[in-house]
Amino acid sequence: MAALFTGKVLKVNRERDEVETERELGRALENKVLLLYFGSGQCPRCRQFSPILKDFFVRLTDEFYVERASQLVLVYVSRDETEEQQSAFLRSMPKRWLAVPFGDAFKRELELRFAVSEVPAVVVLKPNGEVIVGNAVEEIRRMGPACFRNWQEAAELVDRNFLLAEDFDEWSRRSITDPIRRLKYKLDKKTEEKDKGTKEEGEESP
Numbered sequence: 001m002a003a004l005f006t007g008k009v010l011k012v013n014r015e016r017d018e019v020e021t022e023r024e025l026g027r028a029l030e031n032k033v034l035l036l037y038f039g040s041g042q043c044p045r046c047r048q049f050s051p052i053l054k055d056f057f058v059r060l061t062d063e064f065y066v067e068r069a070s071q072l073v074l075v076y077v078s079r080d081e082t083e084e085q086q087s088a089f090l091r092s093m094p095k096r097w098l099a100v101p102f103g104d105a106f107k108r109e110l111e112l113r114f115a116v117s118e119v120p121a122v123v124v125l126k127p128n129g130e131v132i133v134g135n136a137v138e139e140i141r142r143m144g145p146a147c148f149r150n151w152q153e154a155a156e157l158v159d160r161n162f163l164l165a166e167d168f169d170e171w172s173r174r175s176i177t178d179p180i181r182r183l184k185y186k187l188d189k190k191t192e193e194k195d196k197g198t199k200e201e202g203e204e205s206p
Contacts, residue, residue, distance in 0.1 A: 004125075004129050008023075008025075008104075009101055010075060010100065010101075011100070013093060013096070013097040013098065014097060019098060031127050031183065032071040032073045033070075033125070033126070033132070033152060034127070034129075035073070035124055036073065036077055036122070036123040037053060037071070037120070037121075038079065038120065038121040039076070039120045039121075040080050042081065043119055046119055046120045048094075049137060050089075056140050057074055057094055071152070072148065076097055076099050077099075078099065078102065078107070081139055082172065086099070087102075087125075123135065123136075126154065127155060
């Protein structure tokens with residue numbers, strides 16, 4: 001995936017931080033499903049969709065919702081009219097997001113390469129740069145975080161290390177109740193053995 005960004009600079013959604021060396025890009029993008037989010041903070045349709053995408057991303061990468069962060073990275077490719085507009089939009093989005101710097105001609109290259117004609121658009125890519133979904137906006141709206149399962153399988157990632165919120169809730173409940181069930185089993189077993197021993201003693205008595 002880093003090959004797509006060879007020689008390019010990506011901004012980290014924090015003040016003045018950049019991901020620019022080949023090693024840094026490789027570490028940030030390798031073995032992950034990549035989302036290219038083409039949008040604008042001023043576009044009415046983007047303003048409706050962006051909170052949905054934010055929630056989608058957070059539920060897959062924030063350890064409040066998942067046991068481990070998913071193998072997912074998002075790069076914002078903006079159509080904002082000014083750098084201030086782009087910065088203002090990114091401040092309301094997750095800090096893990098990356099972004100193509102404002103004014104970088106690479107944004108136009110990406111639009112042409114992935115045939116993006118309108119926004120919002122979310123292009124889903126495998127780690128090798130192959131397209132999984134040309135525009136996943138409606139899929140994200142309809143399925144939420146569940147659609148990541150399909151992308152992960154299609155991307156053939158090395159490590160299946162995500163757990164959706166629903167799975168995590170089930171896992172949490174199981175982790176809490178399992179010790180109780182094990183203790184109950186031990187007590188029942190102990191009572192059963194005691195009863196069995198008492199019965200055998202009674203049978204041996206004249």
